[in-house]
Amino acid sequence: MTGPKFLQIEAWRxxxxxxxxxxxxxxxGKTNSRKDWRGRSVGEKNxxxxxxxxRQVHGDRVVYFNGNPRGIEEIWQTEGDALLTRTPGVALGVFTADCLPIFLYDPIQGAIGIVHAGWRGTAGGLAGKAVEKMGEIFQSKSSNILAALGPCIGPCCYEVDGPVKNAFLSGGFSWDLISSPRREGKxxxxxxxxxxxxxxxxxxSEKNIQVLKICTFCHGDAxxxxxxxxxxxxxxxxxIALRKE
Ligand SMILES: [Zn+2]
Structure with missing residues (x-):
C-alpha cells in the first residue's frame, strides 16, 4: 500500500x-479518513x-496544543476546526473533501496553525479567529503571518442557497464579492x-497569501x-509541521 501524494506550495519550498x-x-482507491490516520505519523523516513x-464539527472554535505529549490523545477527542501550536516535531492536520484547508505560519514567532474552512466556518470568521488567537498566544503580528489556501470545491461548482448567503451577510462579507448568481435563489x-x-x-496582506486553486469537484479523480x-x-x-531545530 502506498500513501497519498501531497501537493506543496511552490513559494514555501x-x-x-x-x-x-x-x-x-x-x-x-482505499479510503483515507480521520480514523484511518489516528495514531499515525506523516513525513519521510528520517x-x-x-x-x-x-474532531471537526464545522464550528468556529480555535484550539491550542501546548506541546504536552500527554495532550495528544486529548486533541484527537476535542471538537474544533482550527488548531495552533508552537511545538516543533508534531504535525497539525485537517481532513477535507470539498472544504478548504488553510495553513498559517508565523516565521518570526515560530508558530503554525491549520484551519478547516467550509462555508459555515468561513461565514463564522474562523480563519480570522485563528489569526487573532495567534496574536494572543504567540504575540504573532498579522503582518508577519503567511497563509496558504489549498484545494477545495471551486467557484465553478459550489452552488449554495439563501441560508448560506444570509450566514455570510451576518458575518460581514460582501456577497457580491464572494459569489456569482446562478439561477433563482442559487x-x-x-x-x-x-x-x-x-x-x-x-x-x-494578499502578497503573503498563497492560493492553490484546484477544484476538488472538477478533479474527482485526484x-x-x-x-x-x-x-x-x-x-x-x-x-503542516514545524521542524525540530
Ligand atoms: Zn469545479
Missing amino acids: GERKIVHGFGTRQEG EIFPLLSL WLLDLYRANLSLLGRHGI FYSYRNADKTGGRQLNF
Whole structure:
C-alpha cells in the first residue's frame, strides 16, 4: 500500500523551518479518513511527525496544543476546526473533501496553525479567529503571518442557497464579492475569495497569501469530493509541521 501524494506550495519550498502538504486521494482507491490516520505519523523516513487532528464539527472554535505529549490523545477527542501550536516535531492536520484547508505560519514567532474552512466556518470568521488567537498566544503580528489556501470545491461548482448567503451577510462579507448568481435563489460561492477577504480584514496582506486553486469537484479523480457523489467517506489529509531545530 502506498500513501497519498501531497501537493506543496511552490513559494514555501524555501521555508526550511516547516513541512507541509495538501493531500490527494489514497492510491488504490482505499479510503483515507480521520480514523484511518489516528495514531499515525506523516513525513519521510528520517523525519516523521506524529499527527494531531481535532474532531471537526464545522464550528468556529480555535484550539491550542501546548506541546504536552500527554495532550495528544486529548486533541484527537476535542471538537474544533482550527488548531495552533508552537511545538516543533508534531504535525497539525485537517481532513477535507470539498472544504478548504488553510495553513498559517508565523516565521518570526515560530508558530503554525491549520484551519478547516467550509462555508459555515468561513461565514463564522474562523480563519480570522485563528489569526487573532495567534496574536494572543504567540504575540504573532498579522503582518508577519503567511497563509496558504489549498484545494477545495471551486467557484465553478459550489452552488449554495439563501441560508448560506444570509450566514455570510451576518458575518460581514460582501456577497457580491464572494459569489456569482446562478439561477433563482442559487449562487456559486467562492471559498477562496471569502477567505482572502476574511484574512485581509485581520491584517494579512494578499502578497503573503498563497492560493492553490484546484477544484476538488472538477478533479474527482485526484481528490475526494463530498458533493461529487463520493460516498466512500474518503478525505484528503492536509498537514503542516514545524521542524525540530
Ligand atoms: Zn469545479
